Amino acid sequence: MGYVSLSKTNRLFWLGRYSERVYTTIAYMIQRYDELIDSSELFDYTSYCVRLGIPCIYSDVEDFCRRYLFDKGDGNSIITSADHMLGNGMTLRETIHSTTLAYLQMACTAVELANTSSSPCVELQWALDDIMAFRGSFDDTVDDEETRNITKCGAALERLNLYLRFSYPRDTVHRQLCRLVNRLYKTSLTTRPEALAVLTDCLHGSGEIDEKTLLNGVETLFIL
C-alpha cells in the first residue's frame, strides 16, 4: 500500500461503512415511502428502530419519516450518516481524488434537497445513483488494491450487519459473508480471532450458528 496512515485506514474503513449504510437505508426508505401511499399502518417503524438498535424517539410514522431521514440533530438519521460519509471522504481527498469525492458531495446535496421536496424519493434516488457512481469512480481512481479493499471491507461489514438485523434470507447473508471474508485477507486490517472464527465457522462449518452470535461476530470483527 502507498503512504496511508493508521488514521486513514480507519477513515477508509468508515467511508465504506457509512456509504453502505446511507445506500441501504435510503433504498429501504424509498420502498417504505411507496407503501405509505396506500396505508400508514403497513410500516412498523418501532420494530425498525429495535432491529437497527437505535432509540425510537419518534412520535408517529410521519415524524419517523421526516426525522429519521432529515434531522441533522438526530445522530442516527440518514442525513447524519451522509454527513459522516462525506466527512470521511473529505479527509481522504488526496487518496480518493476530488472527482470521486464530488459524488459523495452530490449524494449529500441530494439528501438535503429531498428534505425540501414534495417528492423526496426523486432526490433520494439521485443520492443512490451518486453513491453508485462514487463506488465506480473509487474503483477506477484508487490504484492501490489494499486501499480499495479496506473501504470495501467496511461496506461489506455494514451490509452484512444490516442484512442480519433485518433477517435477510440465509443465502443472501451467506453471499455477503463470502465477500467479506475473501476481502479480509487482501488488507492489513486487524481482526479479533474469536470473531473471525465465528464467521469462518458459519461459512465452512457444519453446525448452525444463530443470527445473534453471527451478528456479534460481525460487529466485533475488526480492531480499529
Add this chain to the structure above:
Amino acid sequence: MNELIQRSTDVNKQLSRYGVKFGIYKNNVFEERLFPFDTIPRILSAQEFAFLEKGLAQRVTALNLFLNDVYGKKQIISDAVIPEDFVYLSSGYLPQCEGLAPPKGISSHISGIDLVQSKNGDWYILEDNLRIPSGASYPLIARSLCRKCSPETFRKNRITDNRNYGQLLRSVMDYVNTGGLNVILTPGRFNAAYFEHSYLAEQSGAVLAESGDLYVENSQLFYRTNRGGERVGAIYRRISDEYLDPLCFLPDSLIGIPNLMTAYRAGTVAVLNAPGNGVADDKGIYYFVPKMIRYYLHEEPILRNAPTYLPFYEEDLRFVLDRLSSLVIKDVAEAGGYGVIFGRDLTKEALDTLKSAIVAEPRRFIAQEVIDFLDLPVMEDNQRVDRKADLRAFVLTGDSVTVWPSGLTRFSRDPESFVVNSSQGGGFKDTWVMSR
C-alpha cells in the same frame, strides 16, 4: 467574457459539486459555507503583472533576508534600521527560533501578499502574510470549472494558465526536502481552510496528515503507516506557530507534534513556512519593509506601502491623534479583517477612547491613510454593481522566487464595506493574467 458571466449558475453548481467551501465558527458552532464566487474576473495585463511580479519578488526576497538576519546576526537592528522594540515586542517573534537556520536559507516559502489598487491605478501593499497564507486553492479550482463551463471564453482570450500551482508548490517542497515524504499538516476537518489543505495535498501529490499521523524519533519526523514509519523530509504546516510543538510552544496544544522543533533544529526536516515568520508580517514591521529592501538589496522598492504612521514615534503619534477621524487604525495583534477601525465611522466619544488607547499602548497600533480602492464589477441579482476588492498574490520561494500568475481577488459584498475577508462575508473572483 459575457458568455462566462451567463454561465454563472453553472459555475456555482460546479463549485458546489466539488465542495468548495470554507468553515466558520458562529456562536461556537462550526459551519461550512460555499465561498461566493463571482465570474467576472479581475484582469491584469501582461505588462501590469510583470511590474507586480518584479515588485513582489523583490519584497519577498527582502523579507526572507530579514527573517534570516533577525534570528541570526541581527545586523538590521545593530545598524538601527529597525528599532529593536518592533522585533522583540512583536507577538510573532519567537525566541525559540533564535539561531535556527532553515534548510536552504528559506523562511517564507509561500508568501501571500495583499495588495489594493487605488482609483488612479497605483498599487499598494496592504499587508504581508508569511505564516500560513490561505486562498490559492480557490482561484485554482475556479479556473478549471470556468473553463469547463465556458470554453469559448478561454479560447478567445489569451489568459495565462494558473493551474500549475500544485506543481509549483511541489517543486518548492522538493527543493527544501531533506529526504523523505512531502506532508501537508492540517489541524483537521473542522478548520476553516480544510478544503484548501486537502485540495493542495491532492494537487501537489503531498500526503495530508494530522498531528496523530506524525511522530518524532531520534530527531527525525516520521509518518505513521500500517507498515511502520516513513521519514518526512518537508512539512507544509497549516497550523499556527504556537500550536506546532507542545514541548516547545503552547504545552496544551493537541494539534501539534511533540519534538517537531527538535527535528527542525537538527536540520532533518524542512518546515514550510518556517516557525517565527510572524515577526516579519507583523503590522508594525510592515512600515519598515521598504527600509529592509533598501538595506538588504540596495534597491528602491518597486511596490509602495499604503502611507502608514507609527504612533510609536512621537511625531507620528501627534499626527495620528490630530487626524484620527480621517485615518484607518489597525490593531497589530488582530488579523482576518478584525481590529480595523475607520476613524470616520466613530463618534466623538469613541474617538476619544481610541486616542487614549493609542497613547497608552502606541506600539499596539498603526494608522494608515484610507486608500480609495478601485471598485470592481460584481454580479448581484443579475446586475453589475461595484464593490471594493483586494488581491492576494502568492509568491513561492524555492530554487527561485516565482510569483503565481493569478491570485485570489476578494471582494466585499457589502457596498459600504472595505473589509473583503471571507470570514466576514466576502466573496472571491479569479484573477486573470493576460499572456500578451
